[in-house]
Amino acid sequence: MNYENPHQLELAIIGQVLNDSAALQIPEIRALKPEHLRHHSGVWSAILDIAAAGGDPSLTALASHVGRVGWPTYIGVADLPSLTAYSAPLRELPAAAQVILGAYRRDRAMHAGGDLQRSLADPEADHLAAITGAQASLTELIGLAPRDSTRSIADNVGPALERLLNPRAYRGVTTGIPGWDSVLGGWKPGTLNILAARPSMGKSLLMGQLAQAAAQGDAKGPARALMFTLEDSPETLQMRVLCRMAGVAIDHDREPTREEAQRLRNKEEAFERFRPYWLVDEEHTLDGIISACWRQHAIAPLGLVLIDQLSHISADAPRTRADNRNQVYGYIAKTLKREVAKRLGVPVILASQLSRDVVRRADNRPDLTDLRDSGELEQDADTVTFIHRPEYYDKNDSPGTAELLVRKNRNGATKDVTVWASMRKFKFWQDAL
Template identity: 30%
Template sequence: MRQKEIISNPLPNSPETEKAVIGALLVESDAISEVISILKSEMFYDSSLEKIYSSIVSLYNENTKPDMITVTKSLMKSGNLDKVGGPFALSMLSGNIASSANIVEHAQYLHQLWLARSLAVAGMEIAGKATDPTVDIDDTIADAIRSVEGIAENTAYNSHISDISTVAKQCIDSYQVRKEKARNGQKTGITTGLSKLDHSTGGWKPGQLIILAARPAMGKTALLLHFAKSAALNRTPVAIFSLEMGNVSLADRLILSECAIDSDRYKFGQLSPEEEAQLCDAVGNISFMPVSIDDTPNISIQQIKVRARNLQRKGKCGLILIDYLQLIDMRSTNKSYNRGQEVSQCSRSVKVMAKELGVPVILLSQLSRKNEERSDKMPMLSDLRESGAIEQDADIVMFIHRPEYYDKTAEKGFGEIRIAKQRDGATGDIRFRYNHNLTKITDYEQSMPF
């Protein structure tokens, strides 16, 4: 029985908020992933909106995008289209909403209203039993406690409260997994593609935020693609969000990393027949890699999270790489925020995303010019641009340094990754080698493959 049928007095509800949530879900089909853990269909006071939300959830669970057309068809199939007011009612709901920017806050408010209604109904039921002389008072008290406790269990969404005994058992289970991997010569985390970096970090771990920072032209994107390729070759699905380079440019660099063709001749369409054969082989190799690229410019971290969650549901997101922090849309609803506060909020959101999705996130970042004023040119934590919160949120902070960029007499094709912060490990420098166009990266001890 629905709550409003039990009690005659008006129960806490907000028709405007319910319509806003449904309208936003119809406007932006990806928004459902943001609220599905907060809202259940029975939390809607309006029965028509409850039916629409139920259809949206069903479509989402079937891996179908819930837009105006699919929702209309779903309601028609279930016989509920006329009950909710027909297609015109759906168009009215979506027509009054511009975006889903505040949908999480609205969903949380509806959740609270549902709790208030549940508590009001429980109170009326308890009062009715307490004033009924035929009902045993001990039974009434026991029922009242169970009822209130049941409501209390729903006060927090996305709750992660655990008994220490449960967590301790998880620690042992996790150790056994690591032990088995060590016995079989496997790495515990996602491989970085550089043996000494793997040894230092143990590979990328679920929930980690890894910051990779450098000045322009140091090879941030090249190293990011090396990490992506190494993970993909070890069957970890990779999601790349490139806010700077287009997907074709990134694919070009992956292709060049797979063969020995000259990058300039490739660029100008002047490859020899032998090089074209290598090109075809390289395209075949990267085509089978589990890599997804989203090159949407000026995207927000909320949009990245929604898209990453959708990829994860399809088994296509075990590692997230974002290029780069300063290009993320950080416009805040808080108009008093300055740039530093916006960057802080963004880096914190990326860390939360890593934990919620349970995957490592590698976030590229620009550095200030301060390192270029020092004699060794090596970056340090204070060079992180615009916000110290980046350092605070990150589990690992790494910098890229290429000596030959500043000193023409330095060793050619040699670079360093400085691990300046590692929450669960040591800091230090890792050397690597690269070719002249930064498409191939290897361990320092290795010679270039081509």
């Protein structure tokens, strides 16, 4: 995208909004007013009117605005497709909006300065009024400048103190496993959390269980969870949930007993309680995932985002990173943390695989160096948890048990959490068998 061409930048923003209205949820885009767009103010005004009326901005919706007051005369119905000739990745739109605002501020400031200069050159003009007018114009422009995020460390200490004195009141979204909640304090807003394991260790199973725990909720109530199922199909996810709720173990070479079948049928209605709180999506591109998160968060606030898994996400990484898988994964993680976790204020759980090095180790217990092709994940993640099932390597070693190894916890201790595990019942749990 050419950041030196305001005309192209405006079209890139308009094109992306018409392709995906989630772009309007970006604060920098929402802040753009029609007068800020020098070349397409009438089109932008129509888009904002459509959105304000609860509509979805599209070429079809714009067609009804052609010819109205304020609409550019050089754009007819046949010309509307040209508005989508340019588009930009969602992550680049905030910067594009700032460039457009910068150009608007510069033009307005030069105009105000020119008016003041002409007034001061006129001996009969009211110089004080001219200076006051210029001052008012420039003060207005200061309000459009990028927000100054600098503040004193002494400002507003109360909330930080309250979190220390009453930590239970600030627990995040529950994991559904008490010992894990005790270590992490739940999934905290704005954090990137890595869940990693070797293939077939139970990673996807646990990701689904975490989404279910969030949707079921705890004493604080349910949290709206959006899960990207890049590893398994939604149908597979549904089968696992049914078995987990009914307590039925699945063997692919036998049909369930009559009693098991009835228990499974009885749980079908229980799915209705998940309808508003558990969403699934099979989008696999980085921009598509971000767009889906913003769109759903605009409909109703999200409480948790889960992505299973990192290696299945496709992304247009910068050229300097594109040939290095480690850097690509790091780029994906950084972008998800910035554009989803931080911008929306929701916790993100990202599943990742471990390298084969852990298999060669005598005790097979993973550590942070085993994050596969993704050393940058360690520095970007707020928490890192590994799944370790001894019976994965030796069927006679502690069968039916697993450990959740918390190896990084930015705001707390690291600890091993012992749990029961059944791959046939699709469940990790801590209560008695």
